[in-house]
Amino acid sequence: TVSVLYWPLRVDPSAPAMTTLPMYKHQQSLPALPVPSVEETMRRYLAALKPIVSAESYAAAETNANAFVGSAEADRLQAHLVRNQAATPNWLERLWSDSYLMDRASPGLHVSPVLGFDSQHVAKPLGNDGLAVGAALCVAALQHHVAIEAGAVAPNMVRGKPLCMEDFNWCLGP
Incomplete structure (x- = not known):
């Protein structure tokens, strides 16, 4: 079958030019x-x-x-x-994105870990002003998106070992 839902990545994080960016500096050292x-x-x-x-x-x-x-x-x-x-490079990527995008439920509300953030850091200084909290979260999301696009996000590490940062390309949309 042909997948009509799969979107190619905007960047190839393992490409030599990309590994000079902080976000992808460990990509080539990661095991398959x-x-x-x-x-x-x-x-x-x-x-x-x-x-x-x-x-x-x-x-x-x-x-x-x-x-x-x-x-x-x-x-x-x-x-x-x-x-x-x-x-x-990742045998599971296409299978995962196809199954994720074929689910007719709203991905943002039902299956997206991206939206499972703790807004306390934003909400506490702004109090109960929902509009201010919402605006601050939008600004923070846009700043993060710009950092992802620039490859400037620091690589995630777990117990001193780098994680693949390729999924960040999908974090806030293709």
């Missing part, structure tokens, strides 16, 4: 996203499913997952993911 085995995927799927379904539903899902592992369909899908991994 690994493709998990079918067994690992099913293990994680079942672990995520267990707390949210009945025992009966879980048993049925476990039976289906065990039947799927080692099946011709699982092998075909796994081979497709491995081919994608070899052909693209």
Whole structure:
């Protein structure tokens, strides 16, 4: 199938010219996203499913997952993911953006972590003036957008290790 929803990134963060920008300085040193085995995927799927379904539903899902592992369909899908991994810097990116954009629910309200910010830092100094708080949040978002466009955002680090900054290109729209 052809994806009509996928928008190409505005920049290639791994391009040599981009790695001179502070935001992308670690991009080339990041390991490629690994493709998990079918067994690992099913293990994680079942672990995520267990707390949210009945025992009966879980048993049925476990039976289906065990039947799927080692099946011709699982092998075909796994081979497709491995081919994608070899052909693209991030094999999951297109799958994720397609599924994210195909959801007819409002992404901003239902599935976007970008909007899950804590406005206390803005709201406290401005008190209960909703208009002032809203305006300040808009200004801050625009300032952040300009910094992203310029590649000036500092790379995110977790336990001293850099994270991929490619998703920041989507943070405030394509």
